[in-house]
Amino acid sequence: MFYRVECMSSDLPNDLDVEYELTRFVRRVRARSLRQLPEIHPSLDYGTFLFLIAICDAPDGIRGSELAEGLGVHKSTASRAIASLEKLGLVSRIPDPDDGRAQLLVAQPDARAKLEAYRSRSHQRFSAILSDWEADEVSTFARSLARLNDAAEQIP
Numbered sequence: 001m002f003y004r005v006e007c008m009s010s011d012l013p014n015d016l017d018v019e020y021e022l023t024r025f026v027r028r029v030r031a032r033s034l035r036q037l038p039e040i041h042p043s044l045d046y047g048t049f050l051f052l053i054a055i056c057d058a059p060d061g062i063r064g065s066e067l068a069e070g071l072g073v074h075k076s077t078a079s080r081a082i083a084s085l086e087k088l089g090l091v092s093r094i095p096d097p098d099d100g101r102a103q104l105l106v107a108q109p110d111a112r113a114k115l116e117a118y119r120s121r122s123h124q125r126f127s128a129i130l131s132d133w134e135a136d137e138v139s140t141f142a143r144s145l146a147r148l149n150d151a152a153e154q155i156p
Contacts, residue, residue, distance in 0.1 A: 036121070040114045041088050051081040052107065055091055056115050061104025063096065 030046065037044045044052070054067055062070075068078035082105060085091035090111035096102035107115070130138055 032122075032125075036118060040111065040118060041090060043088055044090070045084075048081045048084050051078065052085055052090055052111065052115065055085070055105050056107045056112050058105075061094060061096070061106045063102055063104060067105065 033049065034046055037046065037049055040049070040052070050071065051067065054071060055062060064078055064082055065075060067082070068075045071078070082091065085105075086093075089108060091105055091107055093103040094106055096104050130141075133141075
């Protein structure tokens with residue numbers, strides 16, 4: 001159990017600390033994800049899992065440099081994660097049809113299927129969490145999260 005520490009000033013009322021609540025939720029989602037990662041591969045760690053998600057979300061493949069940039073990590077970090085995913089048999093490389101010198105990273109069909117099953121279970125769990133919310137509350141929440149994410153993407 002984590003306890004809130006009052007250590008930051010905010011323009012929000014004391015009982016509405018958005019950053020604290022988001023951190024609390026992300027911590028819970030990460031802990032649940034860690035428990036479910038062995039269903040994708042027994043040796044998959046959380047950091048590498050985030051790379052796998054990004055690769056699966058690029059249906060036609062993605063260059064390693066684009067992956068690093070998109071995840072906001074150094075190329076060497078991406079290189080290590082990619083090597084790990086290849087070693088686990090979750091990702092492979094194919095020639096880039098637009099540039100014969102480059103390669104694209106693609107998820108193996110089995111990895112893609114396991115990630116889709118993971119996402120389906122996650123969606124079911126989230127639906128259960130929101131089951132007692134009114135439809136307009138869920139819509140407002142979704143729009144607010146989208147607005148938050150859009151604003152966050154604009155700030156370096």
